[in-house]
Amino acid sequence: MxxxxxxxxxxxxxxxxxxxxxxxxxxxxxxxxxxxxxxxxxxxxxxxxxxxxxxxxxxxxxxxxxxxxxxxxxxxxxxxxxxxxxxxxxxxxxxxxxxxxxxxxxxxxxxxxxxxxxxxxxxxxxxxxxxxxxxxxxxxxxxxxxxxxxxxxxxxxxxxxxxxxxxxxxxxxxxxxxxxxxxxxxxxxxxxLPQLPPLWQMPTSKSTETGLSDTVTPGDIASLATSSELAFSATFEDTAKVPVAADRYWRALTLEHFDGKTWSVSAKRKQAENQLAVMDKPTPLMVAANRYADATISYQLIVEPTQQPWLFTLAPSLPDNTLNSISVKSLFDYTLRASRPVSSKKAFYFRYLPTASISNGIGNFEKQLNLQLSTNGNVKTREWAQLLAAQYDNERAIAQAVMREFSNKGFRYTLSPNAMPTDPIDSFLFEERAGFCAHYAGAMVYALRAAGVPARMVTGYQGGSKLSDNVLQIRQYDAHAWVEVLIEDKWERYDPTSMVAPSRLTYGLETALEEFGESREISILGEFGNTALFTTLQTWFQQLDYSWSKWVLGFDNTAQTNMLEDIVGALTPDKLRIVYLTAIGIVVVVLTLYFLPNRNKPRLSPSHRVLFNAIALIEKQTGNKRENKSLVTYQSEIAPRLPLEAASAFKEICSRFEKIHYTAQSENTRAQSGTETPQSGTETAQSDNTTAQSDNTRAQSRTEEAQSENKREVQLMKQQFLLLRKSLKRVNTNSDK
Amino acid sequence: MNWSPHQYFRHRFFKWLNKRIPAANEHHLNLNSIFILPTGFGWSFIVLSLCLFLLGTNYQNNLMLLLSYLCLSIMLLTLFYTHQNFARLALKALPVKPFHADKEGQLHLRIVSHENGSRTPCFGELQCAWLDSEHAYKSGAKLLRKENKVRLSSFRIALGEDKSTSAKEDKFVSQDKNKGPLQSFSIPIHMPKRGRFRLGRLTISCDFPLGLYKCWTHIDFSQQVTVYAAAQEGPVTVDKVAADNVAKSIMQNKNATSNEDFYALYDYEIGQPLNRVSWKHVAKSGNWVSKSFTSLSPNSHVLSYSDSLDTEAAISALTHAVIHWTQSDRTFGLRFKTINILPNQGAKHMHECLEALACFDKSMEIPFGASSNTVSITTSKKQRTSRAEK
Incomplete structure (x- = not known):
């Protein structure tokens, strides 16, 4: 073979x-x-x-x-x-x-x-x-x-x-x-259908947790920087009120505890928050809200699922819980938490208070908490800090001195600094002088605390690219860490990274890294990634994704209520009932459209159509109605009233029509009698098969022949019909003259 | 009457069915005669949709909700599709041919065009089962527009798996494009007991297109079927009935032709019994000739059986004898207890005799016997199964 x-x-x-x-x-x-x-x-x-x-x-x-x-x-x-x-x-x-x-x-x-x-x-x-x-x-x-x-x-x-x-x-x-x-x-x-709130708490998937975590070891944020996944989109009501690039600090967490390596949310802070929540004490944000109620900027966040409760907002922002489907509570450090982890794309509504400042929420407690410092290790930093403390008399001057240190001493901004296992702050400040935002923020907080100035690390996102005039998209590589210093009972924001890489704030991470000769990720696409077509496609996909998030994924109870109110006005139980009844009605109508057999429109065969048209024409011409007369009698009745040509054409049409229908009928009966072979029980299945099969093929070829014949006949009928019409027209024009 | 609740409800159910779907030779399925419910798969599909709804609600995931609603609306639409498809089925029963109790009968059903004038035929796999029987004989009939020959053979899927698969393969190899609708198919009937029965209700079901719903109907084709007794050889007495009505009895298993007088020789025709071939002539000339006897016309025979023996055995033996005698083209009569049929010959005569034997009722002899002539399939089926267990 x-x-x-x-x-x-x-x-x-x-x-x-x-x-x-x-x-x-x-x-x-x-x-x-x-x-x-x-x-x-x-x-x-x-x-x-x-x-x-x-x-x-x-x-x-x-x-x-x-x-x-x-x-x-x-x-x-x-x-x-x-x-x-x-x-x-x-x-x-x-x-x-x-x-x-x-x-x-x-x-x-x-x-x-x-x-x-x-x-x-x-x-x-x-x-x-x-x-x-x-x-x-x-x-x-x-x-x-x-x-x-x-x-x-x-x-x-x-x-x-x-x-x-x-x-x-x-x-x-x-x-x-x-x-x-x-x-x-x-x-x-x-x-x-009503969008229900979750019925019970579901386990979340560890593999899908993304974004910031509640602990920061310098280097964590650097790993986030390699991801260009969307973190959230912010839509502002007013195009003019979109904050400038340098002010786009999306504050998420305050990390107040440092164990020598890792910054984390302080356990004491959590405890205090819980106690205050039990005492039902209003958070300082709530108090501030009333004071600054007039100058607010409303915006909406569509947050990608993070499986975490924290939210990223322009600080300080007030949650608009009348619109939020997941209620958002504010904490005493002005951060915001959703009442349960964000497990799917969700829309959140906030009001930004640009003029308000972040005050010291729990008085002395916060001050104490943010002065805590482990006393072993990082000796050089502590010495330097004490020097600064002696040199300057107020907190602001000390903070500015630290910032100056970063800009003057040749620090370098890099995503891949060398590992600093022992005394990380010392080796960063005095040896490596190269690091990422978390390194800078960590070092600054450490130094300030050592100098006796309460300070804490804040993580979140900084920046965001404009998708359209009023929509900002913030991606994972926009993750950032900065510093808040307590000065005169108010937390002031200091961003040490801005001293080293000013373009990070205004132009984003990629530009900042380029200045230092680095790139965020090695692009497989290379040059192709920069072509116009690719960029257009990318923008288009981003737009599509944004609309999808906004209209489909973000469709929640609020959106539903808004939609219904747009249609029927204020919702009352009566109106709701009508809405649901109409919905059922629509479904019924749709189903009848799909399944009702259209009986009231019997389909005419082409030959019928030609014949009826011809008869209609003749009826109009002669005024003699056909009614129930048979074709032959009608034809002989009107023949003398028609011009010779028309009469012969009509006769031709009639005879052809009869031929089609008569032959078709006889064919059918023959085909039926052919297939009705008696099938006795004693015959084997095999012989049953073969007879039925051959009968079928025969019948089929016969019907095919008949069909092609019919088509020819109908064609001829149409020709005759045209002749008829022409002759009748000629008669009409003649009589008009 | 003393009825158990089960029997009572059963009776009520059949009464209701008789009113709803009266017996008829021809059935055009419609809203009245079709029942529809989700299948197991259908229920699990609904449960799945609900689970997806719960999951979607708990994760506040609109896409999951959308998927759940999609599943629900598919479920809703399939309800109509399944019904619509099944309502295109119209069946006509052909008269049932008599068969022997140990053999299998066939109810031939012809698919006719539906009175509502729909052109599309009913698709899908038909499951047919007798309603009366608990151990219903199931058979699948595959119905579809294309491939006529496949349909007929694949219907026999319950009878022989090989045949159906080979037919299926044929279908792809030959790629024939027959579009004629399936004309007819047959349902096997198992009736282990002789007699004349009324065929009960046939349950026909179909789960086309997605198997989410099962459409079914219980239809009574109002057919009578005569079940001949199983043929079994036995000591049948052959009485020679002379003109003077003096009977001389000879055992049938001796030479059955010994008492006949030789009459003439004819050319042998295929199908004639070999015992009549005159072998002497064949050996001599090579021409096959058969002997003809004169006894047939003046003296006919009457088959009978000793009354004292078991009635069923007698009937079986007589059935066998009747078939045998008809095959050998001889004239005979039949006498057994109340049956008395005059001598005659031919297929019609045979059927007459067989029918008489089949319908012979023991209760005629035993007074106060309450069993009716029409025995439901259930009882006979039960007997069959119990016999099988033995």
Whole structure:
């Protein structure tokens, strides 16, 4: 056997294996499952992905008759192993992720054996649920389209499985139509069904926690800087009131505790906050709100899911809890917290008080907290700080002196400083003199505290690029750390980074790094990344993503209420009832549109149409109505009243019409009698088959012939009709003259 | 009457069914005759949608909510699609041919065009089962517009898996494009007991297109079926009925032709019994000739069976004898207890005899026997299963 024929044989074999609808359905299911796996790489553990991939391969190979599926014993053994592995790793990856892993493993094991209807249905449902889980982390437009395509693929697979050998194309068309038809209904439900608050606290996924954390070790922010993912978008009501680049400090956390290496939110602070919350004491922000109520700037944040409660705001900002679907509370350090972690894209509304300052929230407590300093290590810094303290008499002068130190002593701004394991502040200030914002902020706070000036580190984002006139987009690489110093009972902002790399504030991180001969990331695209087309595309995608976030992801209870109020005015229970009834009505109308058979519009055959047109023409001409007369009598009745040419044309039309319908009828009856072969029970299935088949082919060829004949006849009828009309027109013009 | 609640509800149910879907030879499925409920898959789909809704609400994730609503609306639309498809089915039953109790009968159903004038045929896999039976004989009929031959053979999926798969493969290899609708298919009938029965209600269900819903109907085609007794060889008495009505009895398993007088030789025709071939002539000339006997016309025979023996065995043996005698083209009569059929010959006569035997009722002899002539399939099925257990 030659090589070619072997190949041919192989292709034929593959074709054969997919020939049964069941095999095709399983094939599509496997494809859908592997696509699903490739989108779930974040929550899934590597061994789960490998196992599932292998399962898919095993099942696809099993489609060929020469390969056997694994026995259920093998799969059970694998299941036991997988359960052990899952329990072993489960503790380290968190509840949600281990649940997703568990479901995937279960699916993978089922995929290996799927053949029965029950298993198939189970897999379809589980895959749909996994798609739902996929939405936990992927929220973009493209994710939605991709997952909807996967849903379609799964439905196609189901349709083929149940389609009883209908062609695959028919099944695909059916599913496409089904999804297109159900989308409007789904959308209606989405818009009108009440958006409920979360019913219970769900575990969050560790793998999807992004953005700032509540501890900062110098270097952490540098790692954030490599990510260009969106952190949040800010939309300002008024284009004129968008703050200038240097003022865009999005304050998130105050880190007041330093253990020699890591800055973190102070435990004492948390305790104090809790106590004050119990005492129901109004936060200083609330007090400030009344004082500065007139000069506020409203803006909206659409926050990407961080799985963390903290929010990033222009300081000081007041949460507008009448609009927020997740209520936001302010703390005594003027930072803001959502009442639960932000687990999906959410819109938050704030009012920025540009004129207000951040006051000392809890009096002496804050002062004490921010003077604390570990007394071992970093000796040089402390000595230098004491020198400064002796040199200058007030806090502001000391702070300015530290800032001057940074600008004068040749400090360098870099994302990849050398490691500073021992006495990090000393080695940064006096040896390396190169670092990132967290290094500068950390060193400055340390020095100030050593000099007896209360200071704390603040983290958040700085900057943001304009998407449009009133929309700012802040990405992960905008993460920043700076310093707040307590001067005259008010916290003043000092940004040591601005001394070293002034362009960081006004032009962003990339420009700042360029000045020091570094780049944020090595771009694979290289020069291509700078072309106009690429930039346009990027902007376009950013716009799309922003609109998606705003209108789809950010659609919450408030947006829903606003929408309904826009339509029907103030919402009263009565109006709501009407709204829901109309919604049901719309669904009913849509369904009748889809399914009501259009009986009131019987479709005329082309021959009928020509005949009726001709009769209408003649009726108009002669005023003689046809009514219930048969064609022949009518024709003979009107023939003398028509010009000769017209009469013959009409006669021709009638005769051809009769021919079409008479022959068609006789054909039909013949075809029917042909297929009505008596089928006795004693005949074998085989002979039944062959007779029915040959009958069918015969009938088919006969009907095909008849159809082409009919078409010719209709064509001739049309010609005659044109003749008729022409002659009648001529008669009319003659009589007019 | 003393009815258990189960029987009572069953009776009520059938009464209600009779009112709702009256028995008829031809059924055009419509709103009245179709029942529809989600299948197990359908329910799990609904539960899945609810789970996605909960997940979406708890994570405040609009995309999950959208997916959940999408699933729900697919569920809603499929309800209509499933019903619409099934409501295109119109069936007409052809008269059921009699069959023997140990064999399998066939109810031939023809698909006719629906009275609502829809042109699209009903698609999907039809599941047919007899309603009366708990251990219903299930069979799948695949119905679709394309590939006529596949349909007919794939319907026999319950009878032979090989045949259906080979047919399926054929379909792809030959790529034929027959578009004629499926004409007919047949439902096997198992009836282990002789008699004349009324075919009960047939449950036909279909889960096209997505298997989320099951549409079904219980239809009664108002068909009578005669089940002949199983043929079994036995000691049948053959009485020679002379003109003077003096019977001389000879055992049938002796030479059955010994009492006949030779009449003539004819050319042998295929199908004639070999015991009539005159082998002497064949050996001599090579021409096949068969002997003809004169006894057939003046003296006909009457088959009978000793009354004292088991009735069922007697009927089986007589059935066998009737078939055998008809095959050998002989004239015979039948006499057994209340049955008395005059001698005659031919297929019509055979069916007459067989029917008489099939419908022979023991209760005629035993007074106060309450069993009716029409035995429901359930009881016979139960007997069958109990017999099988033994």
């Amino acid at each position: 030659s090589e070619v024929s072997i190949d041919m044989f192989r292709i034929a074999a593959i074709k054969n294996t997919l020939s049964t609808p069941r095999a095709m359905a399983v094939f599509l299911l496997c494809i859908a499952f592997s696509f699903l796996l490739s989108t779930l790489t974040a929550p899934l553990m590597t061994w789960v992905i490998v196992l599932s991939g292998c399962a898919v391969v095993v099942r696809l190979a099993g489609l060929q008759p020469s390969y056997n599926l694994p026995t259920s014993r093998t799969v059970n053994l694998l299941a036991i192993l997988a359960v052990f592995a899952l329990t072993w790793f489960g503790f380290s990856i968190g509840l949600l992720d281990s649940m997703i892993n568990l479901l995937t493993v279960a699916c993978a094991l089922k995929v290996m054996l799927v053949d029965e209807k029950r298993d198939f249905h189970l897999l379809i449902c589980a895959s749909l649920f996994l798609i739902g889980c996929g939405f936990i982390s992927s929220l973009s437009v493209f994710a939605w389209f991709g997952y909807t395509a996967l849903v379609a693929l799964l439905l196609c697979s189901t349709a083929i499985y149940h389609g009883a050998m209908l062609s695959i194309k028919t099944s695909i068309t059916f599913v496409a139509v089904l999804i297109l038809q159900s989308l409007p209904i789904a959308l209606l439900l989405f818009l009108l």
